[in-house]
């Protein structure tokens with residue numbers, strides 16, 4: 001079995017595969033005592049470990065330390081690349097791009113050769129455009145929902161509210177409504193821009209992933225929900241490298 005890990009800034013997602021079939025999968029938090037609940041029982045069967053991470057070096061080392069205790073098999077980290085299988089990175093400083101973006105785009109490229117937009121709504125939100133030639137046209141990095149709630153709470157003294165995930169976008173009549181509706185309104189505007197840009201670039205498929213994917217879809221983003229997109233890209237790349 002091979003273990004694939006997508007470690008973001010908030011949570012990590014993993015899946016265990018055997019001959020193209022998912023044996024088990026799960027999610028966890030790196031700072032917790034057991035970041036991989038449900039995995040330990042499979043440890044002795046692990047024959048390879050591939051990691052995609054955007055967490056700090058300190059967190060990456062903690063992750064590798066945890067995996068080293070779990071299994072004797074060394075973990076290999078996979079990073080952003082200039083090109084793979086016809087997909088071309090728009091960054092000239094390609095190694096500055098978050099591994100999750102590259103792996104997400106590659107996961108999408110595998111079965112959307114007609115071009116696509118990837119929206120990854122995680123701790124941060126990223127939007128990336130890839131055309132039918134496999135050319136990454138570039139993208140955007142925005143603060144994620146929790147990050148925006150947190151910055152309003154901590155950086156403004158008199159904004160007191162309970163963060164709520166609402167779909168209402170009308171003008172608020174209390175601090176709570178102004179903040180919660182405000183962030184839904186902002187996401188709504190982002191969704192309209194994604195639709196507009198996708199059309200301008202001639203891209204029909206919008207693939208949505210990340211912890212807040214559902215929220216964006218409920219707010220009206222028309223797209224294909226692919227919770228496993230980063231893991232799918234990582235899996236394909238790791239398998240190509242080791243076969």
Ligand SMILES: Nc1ncnc2c1ncn2[C@@H]1O[C@H](COP(=O)(O)OP(=O)(O)OP(=O)(O)O)[C@@H](O)[C@H]1O
Nearest residue numbers: 008009010011121122123124144145146210211212
């Ligand atoms: N069980 C959960 N735990 C934490 N966040 C969650 C959960 N379910 C949904 N979310 C939402 O998911 C977002 C985090 O997304 P995700 O889990 O994709 O993060 P991540 O992969 O760590 O992020 P990134 O890759 O951007 O660092 C948060 O903003 C939060 O609103």
Ligand SMILES: CC(C)(CO)[C@@H](O)C(=O)NCCC(=O)O
Nearest residue numbers: 054096097098100101124126141
């Ligand atoms: C933007 C995030 C945080 C999204 O997870 C990640 O992809 C990252 O840390 N990227 C590095 C900067 C870049 O992609 O240009």
Ligand SMILES: [K+]
Nearest residue numbers: 008100120122
């Ligand atoms: K992510």
